[in-house]
Amino acid sequence: MEIKLKELKLNNFESHQDLTVNFGEVTKITGDNAEGKSTIPRAITWSLYGIDTFGSKLDPTPTTYDADETLVSLLLDVDGIETELGRQLKKGKTKYLINEVPSKASEFNEYLDGLFTKELFLSLFNPLYFFTMHWEKQRAMLLNYVTAPSNKEVFKELPEAQAAKLGALVKKHSLVDLNKIHRDNKNKLDKQYIAAQSRTKTLKEQLDEFQTLVPLPSLRTELKIFSKERDEIQEVIDLAGSNNSKINKLQSQIQRLQDDRDFLRTNFERIKEEQIQDHCQTCKQPLQGDALKAVEEDKQQRQDSVAKDFKSAVAERKKLEEELAQLEYIDVSEQLQKANELQAKIAPIEQEMQKHERFEMVKEAVTDAEQQEKETLEQLNESIFILDSIKDFYGKEAELQAKKVQDLFDRLSVKLFEQQKNGEIKTTFVIQMDGKDYLQLSLSEKIKAGLELREVLSGQSDIVAPAVVDNSESITKFKQPSGQLLMLKVVEGKELEVSVNE
Numbered sequence: 010m011e012i013k014l015k016e017l018k019l020n021n022f023e024s025h026q027d028l029t030v031n032f033g034e035v036t037k038i039t040g041d042n043a044e045g046k047s048t049i050p051r052a053i054t055w056s057l058y059g060i061d062t063f064g065s066k067l068d069p070t071p072t073t074y075d076a077d078e079t080l081v082s083l084l085l086d087v088d089g090i091e092t093e094l095g096r097q098l099k100k101g102k103t104k105y106l107i108n109e110v111p112s113k114a115s116e117f118n119e120y121l122d123g124l125f126t127k128e129l130f131l132s133l134f135n136p137l138y139f140f141t142m143h144w145e146k147q148r149a150m151l152l153n154y155v156t157a158p159s160n161k162e163v164f165k166e167l168p169e170a171q172a173a174k175l176g177a178l179v180k181k182h183s184l185v186d187l188n189k190i191h192r193d194n195k196n197k198l199d200k201q202y203i204a205a206q207s208r209t210k211t212l213k214e215q216l217d218e219f220q221t222l223v224p225l226p227s228l229r230t231e232l233k234i235f236s237k238e239r240d241e242i243q244e245v246i247d248l249a250g251s252n253n254s255k256i257n258k259l260q261s262q263i264q265r266l267q268d269d270r271d272f273l274r275t276n277f278e279r280i281k282e283e284q285i286q287d288h289c290q291t292c293k294q295p296l297q298g299d300a301l302k303a304v305e306e307d308k309q310q311r312q313d314s315v316a317k318d319f320k321s322a323v324a325e326r327k328k329l330e331e332e333l334a335q336l337e338y339i340d341v342s343e344q345l346q347k348a349n350e351l352q353a354k355i356a357p358i359e360q361e362m363q364k365h366e367r368f369e370m371v372k373e374a375v376t377d378a379e380q381q382e383k384e385t386l387e388q389l390n391e392s393i394f395i396l397d398s399i400k401d402f403y404g405k406e407a408e409l410q411a412k413k414v415q416d417l418f419d420r421l422s423v424k425l426f427e428q429q430k431n432g433e434i435k436t437t438f439v440i441q442m443d444g445k446d447y448l449q450l451s452l453s454e455k456i457k458a459g460l461e462l463r464e465v466l467s468g469q470s471d472i473v474a475p476a477v478v479d480n481s482e483s484i485t486k487f488k489q490p491s492g493q494l495l496m497l498k499v500v501e502g503k504e505l506e507v508s509v510n511e
Contacts, residue, residue, distance in 0.1 A: 011473040012124065013493055014053065015084040015091060021076035022055070022069045023048045032475070033509030035494045040505040046497045049507075050477040054134065056081040056096045058127055059103065062135040062477065069098065082106070087124065094120070125472055132466055133474040133492075136459025139466075140440070140447055148425065148438035151414065154469030158409040166405045171398035178395070188399050191392040198389040205382040212375045219368040223361050232358045239351040242344050249339035259333040266326040273319040280312050403434045417465045421458055453484040460490050467491050 014032040019025040024045045030036075038046045051061045052069070061067040069079045078099035085092050094117070095106030105117035125133075128150060132139040139147060160179060164172040178187055407426035414423050424439040440447050442458045450458060456478060467473055467490075475493040478484075482498045 010124070010471065011088055011492070012475065013086040014475050014495075015086050016082075017049065017052060017056075017084075018080075018082040019048075019052050020078075020080040021071055022052050022079050022081055023071060024073060025052075026071070026074065026076070030507050031509065032493060032495070035496065035510040037508045037510065038495060038497045038505070039500045039508075040503050041501055042499060044503075044505040046499075046505060047479060050135070050479070050495060050497070052081050053083060054131065056083040056094060057121060057130070059096065062131065063138055063141055064127075064131055092120070125470075125474070129466065129470060129472070130474060133463050133472065133476065135477055136456060136463050136490075137479075139459060139462055140455070144438040147440075148436065150466070151423070151438075151469075152410075152425075154466070155410070155413055155417070158406055158413070162409060163402055163406045166409065167398070167401060171394075171401060174395060175398050175402060184399055184402065187395065191395045191399075194392040195389065195396060198385060198392060202382070202385045202389050205378065205385045209375065209378040209382050212371060212378050215371050216368070216375055219364060219371070222364055222368060225362070225365050228358055228362050228365075232355060232362070235351050235355050235358070239348055239355065242348045242351070246341045246344050246348060249341040249344075252336060252339050256333065256336050256338055259329050259336070263326055263329050263333065266322050266329065270319060270322045270326065273315055273322060277312060277315045277319060280308065280315060283308060400432055400434070404428065407434050417469070418461060421461050452480060456480070456484055457487050460487055464488075464490055 014036075016032070017028075017030040019028040019030075022028075024043075025048060028045075028049075030049055038049055040046050047062075051067060054060055054062050055067050055069055059067065069081070070076070071079075078097060080095060080097045082093055082095040085094065093106070093108050095109065097104040097106065103114070105112045105114055107117060107120060121127075121130075124130075128142065128146065132150065139150070142150075160176075164176055167175070175184070175187075182190065404426075411423070411425045414425060420442050422441045422444075424437060424441070426434050427437050429435050440458065440462070442450060442454060445454075447455065447458060460476070460478070463476060473492040475495060476490045477495040477497065478487075479497045480499070481496040482500075
């Protein structure tokens with residue numbers, strides 16, 4: 010897109026009551042100080058945005074004379090199509106004109122937005138404006154027109170291992186998300202690894218406590234000897250216990266039968282001494298005949314039943330006494346003492362053997378802990394490698410981005426990134442010319458720097474716009490910028506003069 014200034018009309022704008030300026034490819038505006046040279050470019054930016062050439066609010070009301078209204082009309086040629094834009098200020102209210110037709114502010118601004126942004130136009134029009142913006146805005150504007158290096162381009166510059174790892178991971182997550190994931194992983198794994206190291210150390214210290222163990226084969230041999238002897242004695246004790254237990258059981262049964270016999274004898278005597286009841290217990294009438302006989306038979310039956318049980322208890326008791334007579338109590342006190350002595354010898358051996366079991370358990374735990382420590386370290390190193398790879402990616406991306414930008418300039422050098430002490434890449438924006446920062450440049454150097462930068466912006470945005478060089482007398486030689494050029498020059502004692510050089 011090529012934008013040209015055709016004509017500018019000023020009515021009651023600052024010091025100019027009525028001025029018409031026609032523009033050519035090169036428009037020279039000369040005159041002494043206070044002749045209104047800078048007013049002309051200010052009128053252009055005010056007609057478009059209501060600001061001066063540096064983006065500040067501007068009150069165009071005349072101060073040396075009275076006027077009811079201010080009107081600026083600017084005729085633009087955009088790729089061969091002419092449009093006249095007008096801004097009028099009357100009694101503090103702004104009116105907008107498009108081709109002399111009153112328009113809404115939204116319509117006016119929409120037309121301008123379709124051409125360029127305010128910051129871009131001011132940067133193209135006034136070579137010094139760009140450097141008045143915050144460095145972040147400067148950086149964003151320049152990079153807006155420079156394609157960032159692709160992942161593929163950056164991967165080519167990274168070591169093969171890093172490129173392969175990140176290339177596989179970015180299929181699922183962005184680098185930003187990967188950085189968050191593995192930074193979180195690293196923080197957790199750092200703690201886990203410290204804990205794993207501590208556990209391994211503690212278990213190894215426990216393992217050192219088993220260095221004085223009695224050899225297991227000798228313990229097993231000793232245990233086998235003592236256990237065999239103990240088991241043989243225990244077999245005798247168990248046999249004796251079975252015999253003695255049977256004796257005790259028989260004695261208990263005989264005593265019970267003795268108690269049963271005594272009880273039955275007492276019961277028999279009690280029944281025998283019973284007086285036959287010859288009267289009915291209910292009606293108290295005397296029993297006669299069969300009734301009396303039935304009472305007598307009941308007493309006899311009860312006596313016979315008790316006598317039978319008595320004989321059975323006596324016979325059972327005699328049988329058990331005969332069985333008991335065949336048994337003899339076995340004294341195993343000596344064997345028990347011997348068995349206890351052997352057990353006293355076996356116990357410390359078993360304790361020593363248990364130490365071997367604990368030793369094996371601790372040794373296995375040490376192996377597991379070392380494996381866990383190794384796996385945790387591998388995971389930690391994996392996250393560290395990925396984080397370092399991402400850091401290197403951003404660093405290499407920054408290098409490629411900076412090179413792309415730097416290749417656009419001749420004398421200017423641009424710094425887009427700086428590496429911090431921790432290796433992180435921090436965004437910045439510094440412009441130098443011939444090794445000096447912009448703020449250290451002279452006015453002529455600043456103008457030349459601004460012209461070179463606006464040429465880059467013009468080329469990258471594909472917009473050719475007019476440029477104004479104020480104080481052109483301060484520079485003797487510079488490269489002709491693309492598009493129209495407005496040159497303002499102070500000439501002592503001269504009135505305002507506008508001349509066109511095609």
